[in-house]
Amino acid sequence: MYDVLMGGEERALRDEVRRFVKEEVPPELIKEMDMGQVEYPREFVKRLGEQGLLGVRFPKEFGGRGLPWTAEIWALEEMGVLGTSLSCAFAMPSIVGEALVRFGTPQQKERYLKPMLAGELVAAEALTEPRGGSDFFGATTTARMEGNHYLLNGQKRFIVGAQGADFFFVYARTNPDASGQRALSAFIIERGMGVEVKKVYGLMGTRGEEQGGLSSIM
Numbered sequence: 408m409y410d411v412l413m414g415g416e417e418r419a420l421r422d423e424v425r426r427f428v429k430e431e432v433p434p435e436l437i438k439e440m441d442m443g444q445v446e447y448p449r450e451f452v453k454r455l456g457e458q459g460l461l462g463v464r465f466p467k468e469f470g471g472r473g474l475p476w477t478a479e480i481w482a483l484e485e486m487g488v489l490g491t492s493l494s495c496a497f498a499m500p501s502i503v504g505e506a507l508v509r510f511g512t513p514q515q516k517e518r519y520l521k522p523m524l525a526g527e528l529v530a531a532e533a534l535t536e537p538r539g540g541s542d543f544f545g546a547t548t549t550a551r552m553e554g555n556h557y558l559l560n561g562q563k564r565f566i567v568g569a570q571g572a573d574f575f576f577v578y579a580r581t582n583p584d585a586s587g588q589r590a591l592s593a594f595i596i597e598r599g600m601g602v603e604v605k606k607v608y609g610l611m612g613t614r615g616e617e618q619g620g621l622s623s624i625m
C-alpha cells in the first residue's frame with residue numbers, strides 16, 4: 408500500500424525481511440515462546456545478525472548498512488508479523504545502538520556495538536523502574552562514584568530480553584541536584600557485574616522473552 412513512498416533500497420530491504428520472516432523463522436518458535444518455553448530467542452537474533460539485518464541504519468563500519476531510518480521502520484513493520492517479542496528482539500540493538508553510535512567511545516563500539524549488530528551479543532535497555540516508567544526523568548536508581556568506578560543501586564522492571572542479555576544499558580541518577588536529563592547518565596553493565604535478573608511475573612503479550620525485573624547492587 409505504501410510502496411509508492413519507498414526508494415529502491417527500502418523496497419529491496421522490505422522484500423529481504425519479508426522473505427526472512429516467511430522462510431527462516433520456524434512457526435514452532437513463536438508457539439514455544441507463547442507457551443513460555445523459550446528463555447530468549449537467541450538463535451533468531453544470531454541469524455538476523457549473520458544476515459546483516461540488525462541496526463540497518465547504522466554505518467557499515469559498525470555492521471549496519473548505512474540505510475535511512477525509514478528503511479529500518481519498513482523492516483520493523485515486516486517483523487511485526489512475528490509479534491511483539493521477536494519484533495522487540497529485532498529492535499533492541501537499534502535502541503541501544505543509537506546511544507553507542509552517537510556517544511560511545513571507540514572501545515565501547517568495538518566491545519559492544521559491533522558484536523551486538525553481528526548478533527553475537529544481546530543487549531537490554533533498563534529504564535523503567537517499579538515506581539513507574541512514564542516519568543523517565545524521575546528515575547531513582549543511583550550511580551555513585553567510588554574511587555575509580557561507579558556503584559549503582561536500584562531496581563528496574565519490564566526489561567525486555569533481560570534473561571538473555573549479555574549486557575544492560577542502564578539509566579541512573581548521577582546528579583541528585585540537577586533536574587530533567589541533566590540528572591541522569593547511561594551505563595553499560597555486563598551481566599556478571601553484580602546484576603540480579605528475576606522474572607517477576609508473566610505478561611499477556613510479549614511472551615517468550617522472559618522480560619524481567621533487574622536488580623542492581625554493584
Ligand SMILES: Cc1cc2nc3c(=O)[nH]c(=O)nc-3n(C[C@H](O)[C@H](O)[C@H](O)COP(=O)(O)OP(=O)(O)OC[C@H]3O[C@@H](n4cnc5c(N)ncnc54)[C@H](O)[C@@H]3O)c2cc1C
Nearest residue numbers: 532533534535538539540541542564565566567612613618
Ligand atoms: C511489553 C513491555 C516491554 C517493555 N520493555 C521495556 C524495556 O525493555 N526497557 C524498559 O526500560 N522499559 C520497558 N517497558 C516499560 C515501559 O517503558 C513502561 O511500561 C512505560 O514507560 C509506562 O510505565 P508504567 O507501565 O510503569 O506506567 P506508569 O508510569 O506507572 O503510568 C501508569 C499510567 O499513569 C499515567 N501517568 C503517569 N504519570 C502521570 C501523571 N503525573 N499524571 C497523570 N497521569 C500519569 C500514565 O500515562 C499511564 O497511563 C516495557 C513495558 C512493556 C509492557
